[in-house]
Amino acid sequence: MRWPAHGANPRALYEQCGLAPPDEYIDFSVNTNPYRLPPSAWPSGEEWIRWAGEYPDSEAKALRELVAKQEQIRPGQVLMTNGAAEAIYLLAALFAGRRVGILEPTFSEYRRACLAYGCDVEGFAADEARGFSYDLDEATAWAGKQDIIFLCHPNNPTGTVMEEGELRSLVDAAHTAGTYVIIDEAFYPFWRGGFTAMRWLGRYPRLIVLRSLTKIHHLAGARLGYVAADEAVIASLKTHQPPWSTNGIAQQLALRFMAMESFVKWTKERIAAERERVFRSLPAGRYDVSPSVVNFYLLRPCSGRTEELFFHLLKEGIVPRHTMNFPGLDGRYIRLAVKTQVENDRLLEALERWDG
DSSP states (O other): OOOOSSOHHHHHHHHTTTOOOOOOOOEOOSSOOOSSGGGSSSSOOHHHHHHSSSSSOTTTTHHHHHHHHHTSGGGGGGESSHHHHHHHHHHHHHTTTTEEEEEEEEEEHHHOOOOOTTTTEEEEEGGGGGTSSSOOHHHHHTTTTOOOOOOOSOTTOOOOOHHHHHHHHHHHHHHHHHHHEEEEEETTOOOOOOGGGGGGTTTTTTOOOOOOOOOOOOTOOOOOOOEEEEHHHHHHHHTTTTTSOOOOOOOOHHHTTTOOOOOOOOHHHHHHHHHHHHHSSSSSSTTOOOOOOEEEEEETTTTSOOOHHHHHHTTEEEEEEEEEETTTTTTTTTEEEEEOOOHHHHHHHHHHOOOO
16 A cells, blocks of 8 residues: 555545544544643634734744744744745755755655755664664764754654764764754654753854744644754745745744743643653553653554554554654554543553454
8 A cells, every 4th residue: 555654644544544434533643732722822713814814924023033032042043934844845955966864764854855856865774772872973974974964853753862962962073074964853842851952053053953833832734833043044045935935824823822831841741741651551561662752652562563553553543653654664663642641541442452
């Protein structure tokens, strides 16, 4: 069968698998925040209508200033984008035809975007046996041979991170070699006690950080993200970006929700607690999981019968994310989101019922 490129489309997945979708199912393939802001936090009907009828600020000035203030950088170091995906493709266009290294397994759009712009792409594989970590010496030597490297941190789909000193060493060595380092921090807001490379921008002009504003606030349909980098890099990226790339509704929602920092902190705590509970509750000796620190993780049955498990979960109304298009994983794992307690209990019951 032809596996879909991404998750978050359950009905299409059921159709491609030749299964009738059950009356109720839970989408564990989508890795946005399972907790939503209360209705009182959302705009009024009049505000929705007004925003829909107005042209957006093409420079997203107010939003860039808010991001800059929160991240302690300059507004000129920020470019708002139509989701993190647009940021990835803008960067691929900027570095078209260059040598690109990608630390894998990771988000497939880095490779797809770079290949579309004629880049020579080379992957560097994580050590699965060591919790999907990287050999720092080997990674550093490899990075110095590239023009640009992509690193997702925390990583999708493993949910894993590097030690701060290790990542700083990799960035420092790559920068010394003249290599641009692109760190995608789309899932950083879910990481309790984590660190961000955003603080290093002043020291490394060739460091570029990506963020998503839609995952943590459950706004996937609004499409909003940003690039933070040296002002010269931002100026170059802007020449590739269409006008009005970030719509007015998305900008207004972000201005409203980004001020709710207590919600982000609360989410981190809830996600961490639920993830740890799920890991403790898995049937003993039957499943392995990646050492994730965020709102999703990899899981595989110790029996190796991952595809059978995938179809079992679909029939149980649990929609997992396949890993067929993640180099190095090749379908041996499934990716599962950390959801609410009730939803996670449904997953645990389905895993317990499987006889594999």
